[in-house]
Amino acid sequence: xxxxxxxxxxxxxxxxxxxxxxxxxxxxxxxxxxxxxxxxxxxxxxxxxxxxxxxxxxxxxxxxxxxxxxxxxxxxxxxxxxxxxxxxxxxxxxxxxxxxx
Amino acid sequence: xxxxxxxxxxxxxxxxxxxxxxxxxxxxxxxxxxxxxxxxxxxxxxxxxxxxxxxxxxxxxxxxxxxxxxxxxxxxxxxxxxxxxxxxxxxxxxxxxxxxxxxxxxxxxxxxxxxxxxxxxxxxxxxxxxxxxxxxxxxxxxx
Amino acid sequence: xxxxxxxxxxxxxxxxxxxxxxxxxxxxxxxxxxxxxxxxxxxxxxxxxxxxxxxxxxxxxxxxxxxxxxxxxxxxxxxxxxxxxxxxxxxxxxxxxxxxxxxxxxxxxxxxxxxxxx
Numbered sequence: 001x002x003x004x005x006x007x008x009x010x011x012x013x014x015x016x017x018x019x020x021x022x023x024x025x026x027x028x029x030x031x032x033x034x035x036x037x038x039x040x041x042x043x044x045x046x047x048x049x050x051x052x053x054x055x056x057x058x059x060x061x062x063x064x065x066x067x068x069x070x071x072x073x074x075x076x077x078x079x080x081x082x083x084x085x086x087x088x089x090x091x092x093x094x095x096x097x098x099x100x101x
Numbered sequence: 102x103x104x105x106x107x108x109x110x111x112x113x114x115x116x117x118x119x120x121x122x123x124x125x126x127x128x129x130x131x132x133x134x135x136x137x138x139x140x141x142x143x144x145x146x147x148x149x150x151x152x153x154x155x156x157x158x159x160x161x162x163x164x165x166x167x168x169x170x171x172x173x174x175x176x177x178x179x180x181x182x183x184x185x186x187x188x189x190x191x192x193x194x195x196x197x198x199x200x201x202x203x204x205x206x207x208x209x210x211x212x213x214x215x216x217x218x219x220x221x222x223x224x225x226x227x228x229x230x231x232x233x234x235x236x237x238x239x240x241x242x243x244x
Numbered sequence: 245x246x247x248x249x250x251x252x253x254x255x256x257x258x259x260x261x262x263x264x265x266x267x268x269x270x271x272x273x274x275x276x277x278x279x280x281x282x283x284x285x286x287x288x289x290x291x292x293x294x295x296x297x298x299x300x301x302x303x304x305x306x307x308x309x310x311x312x313x314x315x316x317x318x319x320x321x322x323x324x325x326x327x328x329x330x331x332x333x334x335x336x337x338x339x340x341x342x343x344x345x346x347x348x349x350x351x352x353x354x355x356x357x358x359x360x361x362x
Contacts, residue, residue, distance in 0.1 A: 046245075062102040065235060066257045066345065069242045073349045074245055080356045081245075107265045114272030121275075150276040171272040220274050223324050227268045230335040234264070237339050241346045 036085075043082055046075040104238075107231050113153065113170030114224035120173045121148045121217040125210055132205040135193045143203045145179035147213075179204065250348030253341045255293035259286060259305065260338045266307055267334060270327045278319040281326075283310040 050071040056063045124146050134143035151174035181204045189198035263284045273279040289305030313321040 057103075060105075062106060064103045064258060064261055065105075065238045066241070066254060066261075066342070069238055070246070070250075070254050070345065070349075072242060077349065077352055077356065078245055080353060084356050102262070102265060104261055104264070107261070107268045110265065110268040110272050114268075114274075117272070118275075150273070152273050152276050152279055169269050169273070171276055216275065219324065220271075223271045223274065223328060226328060227271050227331060230331050231264065231268070234261075234335060234338050237342050241342055241349070 039078075039082055039085070043075070043078045046071070046078045050075040104231055104235050108228060108235075110170040111224050111227040111231060113172060115221060115228070117148070117150055117171045117173050118217050118221040118224060121150075122214065122221070124148050124176060125214045125217060128203075128205070128210055129207075129214075132203060132207070135191070135200055135202060142183045142201045144183075145181075145203055145205065146176050147179065148173045149175050149177055245352075247348050247352065250345055250352075252294060253345040253348065256290070256341045257338060257345065259284070259289050259293060260334050260341060262305065264331070264334045264338070267327050267330045270322050271324065271331070274320070274322040274324055274327070275318075276320060279322065280309040280311070280315075280320070281313055281322050282307050 053068045131143035152169045183201035185199040191200045315321045
């Protein structure tokens with residue numbers, strides 16, 4: 001192990017690093033909400049795209065069947081994704097609540 | 102355009118070839134018919150095919166106008182003169198004892214019939230292949 | 245959301261569907277006077293599709309008259325055997341491309357579900 005590497009880390013650098021880490025940890029609280037909203041909007045767009053394609057097919061419009069299937073699968077994947085994220089978030093929340101301070 | 106339109110093209114082919122077989126069968130059945138409501142012997146008929154754009158009345162893109170189905174444009178009557186046979190005993194015999202029979206070319210009609218059946222089967226193969234493609238695509242949605 | 249591979253497979257399916265339609269047209273018109281065998285400009289469309297797999301097709305392949313086939317008395321040059329061969333080939337390729345698309349979707353679903361409740 002290269003011991004010399006550690007000796008190069010000086011105290012001011014360590015402090016600066018930990019400060020920036022704290023800052024970036026505070027920011028996500030805001031970002032996550034935005035991310036969630038963005039995800040929901042995307043999911044909504046995919047769902048409506050899928051259902052409009054199904055409707056077009058039903059009305060005899062020339063849409064390719066595999067495109068309709070793909071749009072449906074994409075919307076369902078996005079939904080699963082959101083569900084997974086939500087479950088993870090709830091899990092993390094519960095984990096935090098169980099923590100003994 | 103999609104696979105359902107392709108199925109339409111195949112069924113247009115099936116309908117056209119079926120019509121052709123019907124007319125040929127009529128010709129063969131009437132090979133000896135000397136009396137018709139229109140007067141005179143039966144006249145051979147045949148179908149004339151023409152291409153048709155898929156799904157008429159539908160908004161179609163230019164490239165799709167190039168892929169088309171088929172339809173029977175008209176059924177025409179063979180203009181060739183009747184075959185006169187000397188049969189003085191026949192009720193339809195003329196003053197000279199000749200009877201006008203339809204001009205019948207069994208070889209030609211059989212060749213045509215074979216081609217029609219082959220064409221019908223080929224369109225049936227298209228319909229089968231496309232139906233299979235549709236079913237497989239739907240299976241993807243089932244996961 | 246979808247992978248490039250899945251989008252490529254979908255574009256390939258677009259082209260195969262078009263090609264099958266052209267073959268269906270040739271077979272339906274095998275006895276239409278004056279009809280000439282048509283072909284999809286498949287290779288160039290495929291190249292384009294593989295380079296830029298888009299969610300929505302950006303380029304439409306051209307259908308042209310194939311030429312080079314023996315023309316019958318009625319001006320028709322459709323060779324049924326050739327068309328039937330193309331029919332099967334396109335159908336087989338289509339089912340393979342479907343498997344690729346399905347595989348891509350499944351993989352993604354597994355990746356997502358792996359994280360659920362773990």
